Amino acid sequence: MSEGPSRSPAPTVHERKLDRSRMPIHGFHAHIYYDTATRDVAARVPDALVRAMAREFGSTPADLIVAVGPSIGACCYEVGADVRDAFGAAFGDRDLTRWFFDEPQPTAANPSMPGVARTRRPNHWFFDGWQAARDQVEDTGVPAAQIHVAQLCTASHATLFCSYRRDGKAAGRMAAAIACRRRPLG
């Protein structure tokens, strides 16, 4: 990966509502930042972002570095059939078992938040948006080693992150930024 000057004059700063994946894509000529809701991932927005980088900046997927920031994980994120159906319609059934689970998927780093059911309710699944985003970006040709997923669940870590799923309308907001480090050209 080569780093170069950003076309943006300043770091891209974006603030939005929580639990969403924050997805900086950093290429040779530019960096962009997109705040991705689950429905955006189903609508192939990560794929569209990589294509837009190529179209607008001449980037190639092999040069991109992609980062998926903290967002709600499959340890906590129960979704309904509408979400699973949207992914099934967009990607077919092939990958649904990689992204949707009958039980929450806690880890040592991301325990399920209090109150999460041990098994899904009827017509509900636990959704791994991190894997869905990673798979989609990898399919565009970005090397796996250049896709970085924070794997930090916003709902699991009440002292670190805001989470709409955990806190509802009282939840705060989070901000994120990306910037290019200045390096000599040549």
Ligand SMILES: [Zn+2]
């Ligand atoms: Zn969690």
